[in-house]
Amino acid sequence: MPASLHLLVVIVIFFATSSYAMEQTIMKTFDGASTDLKATKVVPTLETQIKDGSNAVWCSSFLAAWKSLEKDIAGQDISLEGSPQISTLLNKADDPRPYVPAGSMYVAAGWRHKGVTDRIIKELKAAFPFKEPPKFPDIRSDSFVAYAYLEANVKFTIPYFQNRKPLEFTDSNGRKTKVASFGIRPEDDYAYNQLRSQPHILFCKGDPANSEIEFAVDLCADSSPSQIIIARIKREPSLRAALQRIEKEVQSLEVRRKKDPGFSKHMGNIGPNDVLLVPDFFWQISHHFAELEGRTFLNPTLKGQRIDIARQDISFRLDRSGAELKSESKMYCMPIPTHFLLDRPFLIFMRKKGAAEPYFAMWIDNGELLTPWKK
Helix, strand or coil: CCEEEEEEEEEEECCCCCHHHHHCCCCCCEEEEHHHCCCEEECCCCCCECCCCCEEEEEHHHHHHHHHHHHHHHCCCCCECCCCHHHHHHHHCCCCHHHCCCCCEEEEEEEHHHCHHHHHHHHHHHHCCCCCCCCCCCCCCCCEEEEEEEEECCCCCCCCEECCCCEEEECCCCCEEEECEEEECHHHCCCCHHHHCCCEEEEEECCCCCCCCEEEEECCCCCCCEEEEEEECCCCCEHHHHHHHHHHHHHHHHHHHHHCCCCCCCCECCCCCCEEEEECEEEEEEEECCCCCCCEECCHHHCCEEEEEEEEEEEEEECCCCCCCCCCCCCCCCCCCCEEECCCCEEEEEEECCCCCCCEEEEECCCCCECECCC
């Protein structure tokens, strides 16, 4: 029987802002295997095609482990029996490690008989003291491991409000789901100037009076080293295409703004009576890339080896995180309000500030991962 490769990827993406938020007891919307999800797919690369009506979740850690396997073990692109499409996509994708904030990711690959598992446990403990040590059960001494762990926070400078009313999310098939949300509510008009300066509008396209507007917003302009961006846009065939669409809109807006600084109302902070509402998230998914498992390597340096486990665990939380703000003085002006509502399919991604690539991206097409509204 050939020896095996365990390609383990454990990813924790935790979004929080304060000890108050850490103390809150919040139930997960989903906690289990991806096979139990009906309309959500974990994808290996940004280029993977997204099916109509499906959510798509991507995180760079699996790709980082794959690239470590290529460079540190195989010394070349990975070749597998049957040439599955997923391995071709992973080989073609760029190494994501340069785009992850320093200290947020740990990646290692090596042979069991050379002590790689002990090294991973020791080094991971040093890098992430509160992370439970990984387990490597039943790995033979002539096997090897590729492992990656990512832990990232985006901290809001000021916590948003929890919406006291349900946000009605309409999916691409017209189904409506009442979900919990946070942000700046309609009743917060003409107040909370400091909070309103926190989100940064990257682009807003369409008539503010029209509910079909498209937009992208950085939820905390001064967050560091990472930022989290939400965007309500029309569905694209892949996460890569969606990211490119946003970049195109932002660049186009910059060009127009330089020619005419007054052409657009929304280029920067949201207005005094604008509304911003974002659905709550808290879920954990364990996913096996079954297309890779059990396949034998064709690379000369990996002769007699096969992929035994190719697993990715992802935990993601996004909420208001914090206590209510105190009221600021009102302002009296009457611009037409714009409602930046994520009440239909949208994109979320996290990236290191200044980086060309994100390290996490998610397309939400339906309400399967959204937190249901509870009175």
